[in-house]
Amino acid sequence: MRNWSSARIAQVTNSQPARDHAAAIDAALDISSTHLDGPAVEMLPQAWREADLIVSHLALGATTRLIAPLLEDKHTDPGVVVVDEAGRFAVPLVGGHVGGANELAAAISEALGGTAVLTTATDATGLQALDTLDWAHEGDVAAVTRAMLDGRPVLLDRGLGWPVAQLAPSVSEDAVGPVARIVVTDGNEPEAGSLPTVTLHPKSLVVGMGCNKGTSVESLRALFDATLADAGLHPASVVAITTHEAKAGELGLLQLAHQLGVPLVDYTSEELNRFEAPNPSQHALDAVGAPSVSEASVMAHGASLVVEKHKTPEATCAIGRLPVRGLLQVVGLGPGARDLLTPRARKAIQQANLVLGYGPYVKQIRDLARAGATVQSSKMGTEAQRTAQAIDEARAGKRVVLVCGGDPAIYAMASPVLEQGTGGIDLEVIPGVTAELAVSAILGAPLGHDHATISLSDLHTDWRVIEQRLEGAAIGDFVVTLYNPRSRTRRMHLPRALEILGAHRPPTTPVAVVQQATRQRQKVITSTLANFQPDWVDMNSLVVVGSSRTRFVSTGDGEQRIVTPRDYQWMGGEDTRERDARGWLVAPATAQDPEASA
């Protein structure tokens, strides 16, 4: 989700419900928008002059009539979202993509519990819009989008092999008889050909700069522009300005980075001196202790030098290109409920060229993959091949998403991926809500204090080791969550685990099982160590065993919940609890002392 605080947002209201909605939107988006309350004929034009985005709490017709005479160009007009008086609908009227109105409408509908009414064609048909990618774009977006929507062949030129988000089924690198083209380049727009063209600028360039104290932003900008232009490179592909630590506070450099919307990244002499720059200078060595700033800082940032140092009497400038690599994202889907899938995970799936994973997980998100993406399910037991395929396809320059239930690093695929080796590709692990957290929330707060997670699957771990860990958790009086508690062939593991834990905590200790947490067939059973029946448990369950301090509480209409106390009582007052000579709390009775806890 975008950071709305950097946009100037105005809300036009003239009723109490509208004012309430405006306040709710501010709170949900964490912004302080300008509220223009009064006659719409004055307020809307004022908002138009002052804001980047307008939320009009007026009728669609009234809003349309009032902004009609003001419309000029979608690249400069503010985006406008109309919200009805009941807050049920948020309608982007103009500026859906470039103006950000679609995105704002989506955020508003979420805030007010309503629906965003998106009428831009790519959103309505589930295609990726060219003007909402993370990359800057130029060219004939309307014509190329039309070709994509009509399913006509569009030629994709991936330049140096940059991985491109999944666009539409008819976009391909070997399109026959194309009617439009998409060119990915960090250079300038390609020669106009006969085909309507959109140019996408990947985030690939790093510009290293050094300068004398007090060099103005204008003179730095002139050198920056000239160096890029000489090499035929485009400023929209620049992702960072790099420099020496001594220049980190240089106003001109900071202003230039701000103008470009990129960070100014600085390196120490030690970091810079590790690189052999082609054009070192005595002047730089004397001034900051490093013979090269512009060239070496580009290399320190992980880029390879593509334009050697250009200089003026005041400043130096060199350009590097980041390695072009395919992308593998290992994505956690959460426990099952769609609204527990994170926005970051959703975006990764939507942009993927290839989505793969274990069948049930793939099924959970199949609808999110874009038309044209390859979606592949595999069986349990094929993890090694699945991992190898994901890495290979990323090496071939694709955007690959490997999906996992819950979190991808908890008993899941992130480990085998990293173990197999991901040299030559970019790897991103996107976290998910692990089953344990979902189950904990359903039960109340069983994990309110120290807890341990143990998998009872002896496919990956020797059973003797699992018993040792259970023993350790039992002695430590940890709340214990058991993953993989039972399968058709592993029936005796759970009873044995409960026996080990039961030897160190009272028979009244709460034990709960949650099957299919947050899914349609969710089932919860709470019990105690003495009464718990392993038969209640299947493969799609988690079992939570309380510590000696965990207890039952009731909520609502007497529904049972489980809490492990956090012991907040002392906070805010004086801490009168007993401490020993070292100042450490004298431990309350625990299960290690069976007499005291029984």
Ligand code: SAH
């Ligand atoms: N990466 C996953 C765990 C994979 S191991 C995560 O972070 O949640 C698979 C085990 O997780 C299952 O045998 C079961 O014990 C547990 N599990 C996964 N999803 C679950 C759910 N929705 N409800 C209950 N248990 C679940």
